[in-house]
Amino acid sequence: MRAKSETRVIRSSRVALPDGTRPAAIVVDGSSIAAIDDYDARADGATDVDLGDLALLPGLVDTHVHVNEPGRTDWEGFATATRAALAGGVTTICDMPLNSLPPTTSVDALRQKQAAAGGQCWVDVAFWGGAVPGNLGELPAMDEAGVVGFKCFLLDSGSQEFPPLDPAELRAAMAVLAGLDATLIVHAEDGAEISSASGQDYSAFVASRPPKSERRAIEKVISAAAGTGARAHIVHLSAAECAAMIAGAKGAGIRLSAETCPHYLFFAAEQVPEGATEYKCCPPIRDAINREALWRALEAGVIDCVVSDHSPCLPEMKAGDFGTAWGGVSSLQLGLAAVWTVAKARGRSLDDVVRWMAAGPAALAGLSSRKGQIAVGRDADLVAFDPDASWEVDAAQLLQRHPITPYLGQKLTGSVRRVWLRGIEAETGGSPLGRLLTKPRE
Numbered sequence: 001m002r003a004k005s006e007t008r009v010i011r012s013s014r015v016a017l018p019d020g021t022r023p024a025a026i027v028v029d030g031s032s033i034a035a036i037d038d039y040d041a042r043a044d045g046a047t048d049v050d051l052g053d054l055a056l057l058p059g060l061v062d063t064h065v066h067v068n069e070p071g072r073t074d075w076e077g078f079a080t081a082t083r084a085a086l087a088g089g090v091t092t093i094c095d096m097p098l099n100s101l102p103p104t105t106s107v108d109a110l111r112q113k114q115a116a117a118g119g120q121c122w123v124d125v126a127f128w129g130g131a132v133p134g135n136l137g138e139l140p141a142m143d144e145a146g147v148v149g150f151k152c153f154l155l156d157s158g159s160q161e162f163p164p165l166d167p168a169e170l171r172a173a174m175a176v177l178a179g180l181d182a183t184l185i186v187h188a189e190d191g192a193e194i195s196s197a198s199g200q201d202y203s204a205f206v207a208s209r210p211p212k213s214e215r216r217a218i219e220k221v222i223s224a225a226a227g228t229g230a231r232a233h234i235v236h237l238s239a240a241e242c243a244a245m246i247a248g249a250k251g252a253g254i255r256l257s258a259e260t261c262p263h264y265l266f267f268a269a270e271q272v273p274e275g276a277t278e279y280k281c282c283p284p285i286r287d288a289i290n291r292e293a294l295w296r297a298l299e300a301g302v303i304d305c306v307v308s309d310h311s312p313c314l315p316e317m318k319a320g321d322f323g324t325a326w327g328g329v330s331s332l333q334l335g336l337a338a339v340w341t342v343a344k345a346r347g348r349s350l351d352d353v354v355r356w357m358a359a360g361p362a363a364l365a366g367l368s369s370r371k372g373q374i375a376v377g378r379d380a381d382l383v384a385f386d387p388d389a390s391w392e393v394d395a396a397q398l399l400q401r402h403p404i405t406p407y408l409g410q411k412l413t414g415s416v417r418r419v420w421l422r423g424i425e426a427e428t429g430g431s432p433l434g435r436l437l438t439k440p441r442e
């Protein structure tokens, strides 16, 4: 037994456990969860926190965050992004390999990322590598160095230093990754189905990137996954009509998963004001009928997780019109409340939200042995959450570098009250307790 001083007990009448929410006492020994006891179990000598009716959730895992440091830290950096994450109940982020300079497409670039992030992370941070034309030979070494998987594009990424793979390159990359048992996550839009759009009219922008552009790209991913046996994942699914195809592929035993994002579940195209480029992202936020169908695909388990695709830029890059503005919605701090606001109204439970935003993403990134669930042996990443609090999003609350987001002024339900990171209470005004994670080895 360790000294009692390292032990703390956190109690709540609503602990979101893997088998459902119930009253419990979580015994934390050092950095990990040592036991799950009855709510009123005695704990001599331990620090005791009784949250009463505040819910206790596992820390969220957000596998889709563009931090942009080094190189474009003025867009978003590790200090600002991870403080926003902490405030939003996200205790682990996985950083995307593009928009930083250099992009994370080599071991050397990964080392530069890790060096840049070191000492200024308020939550734990893992890294995706990038698969781009010509770096196939780097993938095994990057896997060995601890990236949690690889990302590729099938069309222009918007960053010229991160070019897309053609269908032959996609298949070649998947063949290499199948041998490594590493996952390829894919931005699935087909440039051949996309037209250019400009101006202040959001509906013209949506029409320029139709569901068919997602469908054609996902077909290529499914085909390559089926042919190579690799594990593939569709990032930011927007077109709900693709859910049937994804369900079919899963049913046929193809190793495929999919995510969507809070903004596709919260907003609808009909409500986007003229010229409101803070809503611009690719693929686009579609209409309310599509949103309802996305929710049903999520509730049916066809979509596996909900992650932010937090992708900020300089404020001046969001100016202009729907043709010229940077595509990206910033919501790292708001995702939990945004999803819960709608989920609660639909009669879903906190268990559902935890499955979509903690356990699901942890599994995608291969981090389930430590993250994503309140279970014995896992890291004690815990979030005290008031599921009934109602509040309005105000720019002054946002800890991301630039307070630009379509959620400004929105009324949300559910508020993060306290967060523990590996057993230590973590505060945005405190010191950075986050660690850099590598893919766990058996």
Ligand SMILES: [Zn+2]
Pocket: 064, 066, 096, 309, 311
């Ligand atoms: Zn992204």
